[in-house]
Amino acid sequence: MTDSETIIVGAGPAGLACAAALRTRGHSSLILEKAETLAASWHRHYDLLHLHTHRRHSGLPGRPMPRSFPKYPSRLQVIEYLENYARANETRITYGAAVTAIQRNGGWIVDSLAGRFEAMNVIVATGLSNVPVRPSWPGQERFAGKLLHSSEFRNAVDLGAKRVLVVGFGNSAGDIALECAEAGLYVGLSVRGPVNIVPLEILGLPTASIAIAQQFFPHRFVDFVNAPILRLRFRDAAKLGLELARKGPLTTIKEKGQTPLINVGTIERIRSGDIHVFGGISDSDERQVRFADGRRDVFDAIVMATGYRPALREILPDVRQRFGDAAGPPRGQLQPNGDGLYFCGFDVVSTGLLRQIGKEAKEIAASICGGAELNLPKPTSSAAANQGF
Template sequence: MTDTGTVIVGAGPAGLACAAALRKNGRSSLILESADNLAASWRRHYDRLHLHTAKAHSGLPGMPMPGEFPRYPSRLQVIDYLETYARANDVRIRFRKSVTRIRREQGWIVETIDGDAFDARTVVIATGLSKAPIRPVWKGQESFAGKILHSSEFANAKALGGGRVLVVGFGNSAGEIALECAEEGLEIGMSVRGPVNIVPLEMFGIPTATIAIAQRYFPYRLVDAVNAPLLRLRYRDMERLGLQKSTDGPLTNIAEKDRTPLIDIGTMAEIRIGRIRIYPGIKSSDRHQVHFADGRSADFDTIVLATGYRPSLEAVLPDFVERFDGADRPKRGDLQPRSDGLYFCGFNPASTGLLRQIGIEAISIARSIAER
């Protein structure tokens, strides 16, 4: 048994930010990371990924992103920044320590798959929303003759080997993967099951997330109402293109349903010129043919499931059902659901940018732990 002040689970941005904030408050911590290196999820993301938030609002507590970075840093630049951040804050990390159980005794016991146990006064789970890929199932899926992969397994369009590609979903991963495939000259379709929101990467040359930061003090439904005419003008052809507009605005969907809009970096232009075709939800498949809910069918060689992730907290928390009242994560904004020393960082989608939100949460969690 190793006695530790605070154990942090996960060495991604949230875990690193919490460790740095705790250090600033004079508290020790140890991060347990299941992978061989920090920022493991960023290393697995597709090659072309860039931040959708400007670097000026994406730095973690105590260290802005380098001035030489572009406005929207790349995946590799984010990894480089996080490695520098960990060194600068003297973060202690134990790699290849996969946590299997977190249980309450007098304090907290954190158990790992290799049989180690860590005794902690407080624990921060910083594994975030993107832990376990969601893989939808439809009739005839097992008979599909091509490849089916989740977006977490997608590296770049060239690796698909050409052919006809169907991207399932309409979030940011779906939009960027479809865009890359279209730019690579592949025949590309998107299966979009329900109503969606779309926002541009920038408005009047200002990053949309920066605008959201300026508007954050106003009620989100009011902000949606103010922004609606501009978005309507920008995407007035949505329904003609086969997309159904959500009845609620982007901020309302984030705040009430944890659904983020598509941040358009060029996907809509490809849809407008017909290089990306829109289909509804999948009904079934047979060999290479995919049948859709509206009666249409089309042949595809590859299906990419850009269908998101779930936190998978039930795997490590024995009191999972009771702790979250049947939900799969803490309630929005609740960093310590039972006030018992178990904290959660990085589980709140934000229109102002996830890295910025993580920094705010890390500072709040560190102050709370220091006051204990």
């Protein structure tokens, strides 16, 4: 058994930020990472991924992103930044150390493929995007083309298809559909419900930067103020086959943990007819896909851009006791039970995930090093406590 002041699970941005924030306060930590590299999820993302937040608001504690980076850094630039960040903070990382169980024993016992560790505090920094969610539909097993999750998509060329259906309407779905359309493929987009869309920029200002300026106002008021601009930008949504959600983007984030599509060109490609919008999938057979709106079309590849779920059930034996049926800790709760088990990077926000991770890392470090109470649960009904994601 190896002792450490704090064990951090996951060497992504959240884990690296927590280790740096603790180091600033003179507190040691050890990161356990299941992959053989840090920022593993960034390595596996599709090639053309870019941040949708300005680099000024995307730096982690103590180290801003380089001025040489463009306004919206690329996937490879984010990886470069995180690697330099870890080196600058002399971060201790054990690779190939997939965690199998975290259990309370006075302090905490963390079992991993690299051995057993004991610590007074554990920070789970594996985040929301951990295990791919793969939907199923009637006849899916009969589909004769390629069937893959967005986590397996690299680029339009490697896809090796001429007619591709992208399932979903999140940012991954929008980016992948856009890339395939720009590569000259026939692209379908399967959208099964109401959606929220926001522009990447408004009057030259990044939408996430505007959200930061508006963050202290009530979310329904912010949606009310922004609604006329969004209606003007996307007033033809119904003609494009899209149903706009009745609740605004920020309200949907707050209540459901669902982010809007940040439009980087997808809507323009739908308007031009390069991307065809369909309803949800009804069934498939061979290369033909039928949709809930009664239409059908032929595809030789389907990319399921249907998101991820946290991997907490795999590492916390008492996860149901802690969170009930929720997929993760209650929103905004960094230490839900006040027992030294922290969670970083599990909250969905409109102001940018990396920025939020930095704030959470500092709060967690302050709690661990100063003993301050942090985000203890408030008296509430079990239903409200388990809204989760």
